[in-house]
Amino acid sequence: MTILNRQWIYQQAPVDLVGPEHYRYEEQPLDTALGRDELLIAARYISVDPYMRIGQSGKPTYDPHPHPVGIVQQAGVVAQVLASNAAGFQPGDWVRTYSGWQTHAVLHASAVNRIDPQLAPVSTALGVLGMPGRTAWFGLTEAGKPRAGEVVVVSGAAGAVGSLVVQFAKKHGARVLAIAGGAEKCRWLQEQLGADWVLDYRAYHDHAALAAQIRQLTGGVDVYFDNVGGMVTDAVVGEIKRRARIVICGQISQYNGHLDAPTLGPRFLHHVLYQRATIQGILARDYLHRMDEMLAIVGPWVQRGEIVFEQHVLHGFEQLPQALNALFTGEHRGKLLVEV
Amino acid sequence: MTILNRQWIYQQAPVDLVGPEHYRYEEQPLDTALGRDELLIAARYISVDPYMRIGQSGKPTYDPHPHPVGIVQQAGVVAQVLASNAAGFQPGDWVRTYSGWQTHAVLHASAVNRIDPQLAPVSTALGVLGMPGRTAWFGLTEAGKPRAGEVVVVSGAAGAVGSLVVQFAKKHGARVLAIAGGAEKCRWLQEQLGADWVLDYRAYHDHAALAAQIRQLTGGVDVYFDNVGGMVTDAVVGEIKRRARIVICGQISQYNGHLDAPTLGPRFLHHVLYQRATIQGILARDYLHRMDEMLAIVGPWVQRGEIVFEQHVLHGFEQLPQALNALFTGEHRGKLLVEV
The missing domain is CATH 3.40.50.720 (NAD(P)-binding Rossmann-like Domain)
Incomplete structure (x- = not known):
């Protein structure tokens, strides 16, 4: 079985604001057959971050090479499991992953982190708890x-x-x-x-x-x-x-x-x-391996309502990639997200 | 008894190179009567350092206030004891102190550090060992x-x-x-x-x-x-x-x-x-209190001839304050000093 996967493909480095020439919209059939320990996920919230513009430089920055041209824009994502062939994951489970600007993906279970929806709104996995x-x-x-x-x-x-x-x-x-x-x-x-x-x-x-x-x-x-x-x-x-x-x-x-x-x-x-x-x-x-230290302290603050974690949510997958510009020109406060 | 003390008085902040208007030459009688634990010293080598120009800024830098106008230019000095009223110091002893751009001074013994002339040339107390x-x-x-x-x-x-x-x-x-x-x-x-x-x-x-x-x-x-x-x-x-x-x-x-x-x-x-x-x-x-750590390592290197510590020595007290300009325009190598 296949489903329709919608994607934003990074195709050219912007010099100034992001325009239609820099990203290409594609619809691709996605084979949903799952190998061992694989998951089919559907993106619910997709992140838009300033660092994406750094990866578009032609020079070495964080990484020796810029974000490759011709692939889905890399990004953090909060997703739900649609189908699972991995122990411990059920359809409906919430996860954080790095599947980028696309609506669906088949991933190995090691590529996702489970989110506890009781702790806080799941979108915080891309914000205060991410x-x-x-x-x-x-x-x-x-x-x-x-x-x-x-x-x-x-x-x-x-x-x-x-x-x-x-x-x-x-x-x-x-x-x-x-x-x-x-x-x-x-x-x-x-x-x-x-x-x-x-x-x-x-x-x-x-x-x-x-x-x-x-x-x-x-x-x-x-x-x-x-x-x-x-x-x-x-x-x-x-x-x-x-x-x-x-x-x-x-x-x-x-x-x-x-x-x-x-x-x-x-x-x-x-x-x-x-x-x-x-x-x-x-x-x-550099602090990814120390996430538990932070969650042990900040998690309870969030649960007790002691931290304001405002989100600015744009609705619709088509809002990408224009949302990137909003980081630079927008009047939003807190974390900018696109809800799929 | 008094002796003639020669001094360079800092009198105006230079904007660019140092000129005759920025320092005033003075000759003052110095009372050589020594109180308890005091020393009369004669400068032999006087230091010229880039930091002096920082102290001449009108804004806070290292210190909250600039070098005061109307006093002897502060500077590190290698000196000899001429007379001593302090236990453990004899005429002829070598010391490092901070008596500035003047030929003589009466100082409390706590204001000087003894130099061992066997260890290395005494002038190194303003250079590699200073x-x-x-x-x-x-x-x-x-x-x-x-x-x-x-x-x-x-x-x-x-x-x-x-x-x-x-x-x-x-x-x-x-x-x-x-x-x-x-x-x-x-x-x-x-x-x-x-x-x-x-x-x-x-x-x-x-x-x-x-x-x-x-x-x-x-x-x-x-x-x-x-x-x-x-x-x-x-x-x-x-x-x-x-x-x-x-x-x-x-x-x-x-x-x-x-x-x-x-x-x-x-x-x-x-x-x-x-x-x-x-x-x-x-x-x-910030590391003054850790001088012994450095001397324990670098001192033996200097004694064994493993470190090149070139000095550029200008001869004559009158070479100050023009020597300051040499730091910026000069062709010297290593440490710039004025020998009195």
């Missing part, structure tokens, strides 16, 4: 190392990772400055997520003005969790305190159009020297 | 953490710190690329200091060309010990390998004229992200 949560938790705790009373600054604070970092930093007893684009995001960060201070970077036309405001609000920065780069980072780096920890989680301001030709900014390493600060790049996959 | 050696040793071992077989790149490699880092990295079994300005320095680095590769950065007009050569020579960088910043650093950062360690020891290209207004360069933090690299600022004073 890759973004892991990035926020280990990036903050392992590289940022916040202490109670310290000042933590988060850029891209309304995003999937940033919004969790704000809350995790508050849990550590830090005072948190959340930087985001637009008054509405800022209001949400302060009123719902508990940020001590908020800054709408769009209200500042240069890094010196932004830096002055950061200085006035915080008196200096101990931990900077950076998702954005560019002008915001230029502003924060000049305001670090002694032995500050700067965590580079993303540089989204540099992905669009200029991944291979970054923009110019003021050279700031002299501040790192004066303050004996540390800048550290972090990546979710 | 602050530059400590900076090179702990910066490389604590922040750079080189492993045998790794690639270590050193900028400002012919300088007081850089020339030691090259050799310490070789002692660790690393392969070393030394970057310096001018063919003569490069030849010295390769022939006398054992660098595996050398690069004269002056032969490259942009960071992309320099980066291509670094890539071709080394295949990628594990440790970058940076004394220079600017274009050289722009070039190296794009060539780092996974989990590279970048040590920021100095940014001498940014001190002259632009300390408060750094030049523009390409934003490079995305490389730090891809490679999960670390950038760490280091400062000699």
Whole structure:
């Protein structure tokens, strides 16, 4: 038996925004005959993440080679088992996997992780209890190392990772400055997520003005969790305190159009020297084997309603790949998902 | 009794090169009457270091406040005891202290460290066995953490710190690329200091060309010990390998004229992200209390002649403060000193 599998095939690297020429829509028959330990799954939620734009660079980045052209766009997925030839899996079971931008797949059972739908909404397996949560938790705790009373600054604070970092930093007893684009995001960060201070970077036309405001609000920065780069980072780096920890989680301001030709900014390493600060790049996959540590702490917080994990869900498989652009231009808060 | 003390008084912050308006020469009578535990010392070697230019910034740097105006320029000094009212010190004893750009001083014995003239030439207390050696040793071992077989790149490699880092990295079994300005320095680095590769950065007009050569020579960088910043650093950062360690020891290209207004360069933090690299600022004073650890290892190397510690000695107290400019424009190798 075959079923119709819908796919978005990555076919050309975008220079700027994603357009119709970069992804090709395909419908393919999928043979549902299952080998031993195989599952047929149906995607329910498909992830859209900034890192996808990094894999589209022509140069080595996380991986030695860019995302291959001509295959399904790789992505995290929350799926349901439709049919199982693997012990322990039943139709209807929820799993997280990496089957990409397609509606169905036949996978070996070792390629999926079971999701407990009692713990939290299943879509959180792509958010607070998944890759973004892991990035926020280990990036903050392992590289940022916040202490109670310290000042933590988060850029891209309304995003999937940033919004969790704000809350995790508050849990550590830090005072948190959340930087985001637009008054509405800022209001949400302060009123719902508990940020001590908020800054709408769009209200500042240069890094010196932004830096002055950061200085006035915080008196200096101990931990900077950076998702954005560019002008915001230029502003924060000049305001670090002694032995500050700067965590580079993303540089989204540099992905669009200029991944291979970054923009110019003021050279700031002299501040790192004066303050004996540390800048550290972090990546979710480096902490994959430690997911249980995070779930043991963050899981109960989520269950008790102590963490806001807002999701912005676009409905319909056809919303891909335009959803990628929403990461860069959108007004969404929290985790961006496409529901199939 | 009084003696004539000659002093260079710091009186105005230079924007670019140091000129006669920035330092004032004075001759002052010095009362040689000694209180309990005091010493009268005569400077023999006076240090000239790039960090002095950092202290002349109008903004907080290492210290919350810049070097005060109207006092003797602070500096490390190798001196001889002329008279002693402190137990254990005799006239003729050699000491290291921080009495600055003046020929004489009356100091409490706690302000000096004894030098053993049998161990090595006394001037090495301002070089390989002093602050530059400590900076090179702990910066490389604590922040750079080189492993045998790794690639270590050193900028400002012919300088007081850089020339030691090259050799310490070789002692660790690393392969070393030394970057310096001018063919003569490069030849010295390769022939006398054992660098595996050398690069004269002056032969490259942009960071992309320099980066291509670094890539071709080394295949990628594990440790970058940076004394220079600017274009050289722009070039190296794009060539780092996974989990590279970048040590920021100095940014001498940014001190002259632009300390408060750094030049523009390409934003490079995305490389730090891809490679999960670390950038760490280091400062000699943070390791002052661990000097014995370094001397236990490096001291015997110096005694056995296994370390080249070249000195460039200018003769005459009047050579200060022009000697400061030589750090930025000069063709000297190793440690720059003024002999009184």
